[in-house]
Amino acid sequence: MIMTDSLHHQHDSEDDGFETFLLTDDGVFPNNPKLRVILYRDAIGFEGDDPEETVELVFQEHGWDGVWRNGIFGYHHFHATAHEVLGIATGTVTVQLGGDGGPLLELVAGDVVVLPAGVAHKNIDASDDLVVVGAYPPGQIWDMNTGGGGERPRGPRRVRSDEQTGHCPERFRGRLAACAPGGRRTRD
Numbered sequence: 001m002i003m004t005d006s007l008h009h010q011h012d013s014e015d016d017g018f019e020t021f022l023l024t025d026d027g028v029f030p031n032n033p034k035l036r037v038i039l040y041r042d043a044i045g046f047e048g049d050d051p052e053e054t055v056e057l058v059f060q061e062h063g064w065d066g067v068w069r070n071g072i073f074g075y076h077h078f079h080a081t082a083h084e085v086l087g088i089a090t091g092t093v094t095v096q097l098g099g100d101g102g103p104l105l106e107l108v109a110g111d112v113v114v115l116p117a118g119v120a121h122k123n124i125d126a127s128d129d130l131v132v133v134g135a136y137p138p139g140q141i142w143d144m145n146t147g148g149g150g151e152r153p154r155g156p157r158r159v160r161s162d163e164q165t166g167h168c169p170e171r172f173r174g175r176l177a178a179c180a181p182g183g184r185r186t187r188d
Contacts, residue, residue, distance in 0.1 A: 089133050
């Protein structure tokens, strides 16, 4: 489920297994006007008794580094120096993207969100059993920004775009195997 009422983003619902959001600068957070957030529902199937490891392995197999397990911070934050992928291993979470006026995403185990650098995100509410697995493209080292006054002048100039990274988050679409190009549902 997606709830939204903002003028600072565009939402595209697609029939080929994923949705995208283009989030623009809201005056506090730069977001990323060039690269879209990509949401894959039910992207990872779980077999066995270690869903966290399953998500980690899928991310690593598809070229994502710096894998971690935790949750999502309960305050808006963004990474200007790295894209980020988040996979829900267990539980549920409501995540707000793009700042206070941004869309709310209801995520469940198996969902994956690819966040381009600059996109603010915040945990609004979560189940007690929430475990999120995150990762970053190879060679990108994440930073932490919360939209404070001292960050704002450097934020938009520092936010990565696909031209700067060589690892556009859009490439995750064909690499995750939840949705292959052409809209075919596949599994690795």
